[in-house]
Amino acid sequence: MTTPQLFQPTRIGDIEVANRIIMAPLTRSRADEAQGDIPGSAMNVDYYRQRSGAGLIISEGTQVSPVGKGYMATPGIFSEGQVEGWKPITQAVHDAGSKIIAQIWHVGRITHPDLTGGAQPVAPSAIQPKVAAYTHKGKVDVPVPHALSVAEIKEIVQQFRQAAANAIRAGFDGVEIHGANGYLVDQFIRDGSNHRTDEYGGLVENRCRFALEVVDACVAEIGAGRVGIRLSPLTSFNDVSDSHPQTVFGHLVEELNNRGIAFIHFIEGETGGPRDVPGFDYAWARQAFKGTYIGNNGYTREMAIDAIASGKADAIAFGRMFISNPDLVERLKHNATLSEANPSTFYTPGPVGYTDYPAL
Ligand code: PHB
Numbered sequence: 001m002t003t004p005q006l007f008q009p010t011r012i013g014d015i016e017v018a019n020r021i022i023m024a025p026l027t028r029s030r031a032d033e034a035q036g037d038i039p040g041s042a043m044n045v046d047y048y049r050q051r052s053g054a055g056l057i058i059s060e061g062t063q064v065s066p067v068g069k070g071y072m073a074t075p076g077i078f079s080e081g082q083v084e085g086w087k088p089i090t091q092a093v094h095d096a097g098s099k100i101i102a103q104i105w106h107v108g109r110i111t112h113p114d115l116t117g118g119a120q121p122v123a124p125s126a127i128q129p130k131v132a133a134y135t136h137k138g139k140v141d142v143p144v145p146h147a148l149s150v151a152e153i154k155e156i157v158q159q160f161r162q163a164a165a166n167a168i169r170a171g172f173d174g175v176e177i178h179g180a181n182g183y184l185v186d187q188f189i190r191d192g193s194n195h196r197t198d199e200y201g202g203l204v205e206n207r208c209r210f211a212l213e214v215v216d217a218c219v220a221e222i223g224a225g226r227v228g229i230r231l232s233p234l235t236s237f238n239d240v241s242d243s244h245p246q247t248v249f250g251h252l253v254e255e256l257n258n259r260g261i262a263f264i265h266f267i268e269g270e271t272g273g274p275r276d277v278p279g280f281d282y283a284w285a286r287q288a289f290k291g292t293y294i295g296n297n298g299y300t301r302e303m304a305i306d307a308i309a310s311g312k313a314d315a316i317a318f319g320r321m322f323i324s325n326p327d328l329v330e331r332l333k334h335n336a337t338l339s340e341a342n343p344s345t346f347y348t349p350g351p352v353g354y355t356d357y358p359a360l
Pocket of ligand 1: 027061071180181
């Protein structure tokens with residue numbers, strides 16, 4: 001038996017990876033919030049080091065600005081303290097022979113003033129999603145967001161650009177733009193959350209404009225070979241919807257291909273739920289996009305091996321499985337038993353459920 005291709009090295013854009021197993025971005029809410037959402041505690045470093053068997057680690061979502069934050073104690077990548085904080089993490093991952101990119105994130109309307117330092121959430125349109133935020137005061141409905149002006153949109157594009165520059169300074173190998181799961185970029189793409197009548201709304205080209213301006217800004221800053229994007233064309237997570245997902249995401253995929261970015265990371269189906277949701281043709285996207293296709297959502301070992309061997313994907317991202325199996329790549333290689341993650345410790349402070357899952 002030869003080693004399945006899943007476990008063999010490849011290139012993702014400019015990034016050489018030791019295998020095709022990727023650690024998906026995972027919110028863990030263990031940054032130092034009191035000091036300004038700063039990562040890099042010894043515990044944070046351990047967590048990432050333990051998981052550096054992955055060919056590539058995609059960091060937890062890191063907000064590009066204070067108002068881009070939607071959960072307690074998520075790290076940022078806009079302040080100097082945050083850039084310094086990331087350095088021991090990227091260093092530890094590199095020392096262990098892996099690669100790590102920063103997921104750069106703006107939550108848009110999926111937040112509450114208690115998480116943003118008092119700022120009103122922002123969005124393409126003033127449409128309140130049916131979503132609760134978890135703040136230090138408990139569970140609260142998110143408010144009606146402020147509809148961004150064009151000047152404000154341009155500022156956020158620059159924040160993404162600065163985040164990409166900061167990521168490289170912090171030692172990351174690149175960035176993943178968070179274009180999925182009903183956060184700001186996705187809010188612009190989908191017609192359920194974008195009712196604008198200017199150049200950022202209406203026509204498919206207009207709804208993709210913000211996503212592509214963010215991509216272009218990051219590419220101009222750090223190069224196309226170090227930029228990727230995560231998309232979830234069919235998710236309803238965070239109360240997003242679209243009347244014609246194939247049309248809008250089809251246009252986006254073609255435009256992303258024209259830009260030569262490193263990868264598209266697809267959440268196939270419903271985020272953390274069923275994969276067999278109709279409405280988008282991932283096989284078409286795989287053909288239309290010439291960069292790396294990363295598949296994600298509920299993959300088993302067999303599905304991952306088969307997807308790579310059959311050419312359906314170039315790499316597979318695992319989320320939950322990396323929480324409870326720090327040595328996931330070794331376990332998959334040897335078809336060893338996998339541990340189940342405990343959801344009650346996903347977002348709790350401290351090492352329990354974070355750095356205390358043992359390797360085999
Ligand atoms: C979460 O913190 O629950 C979360 C964050 C980012 C996602 C999905 C879920 O893309």
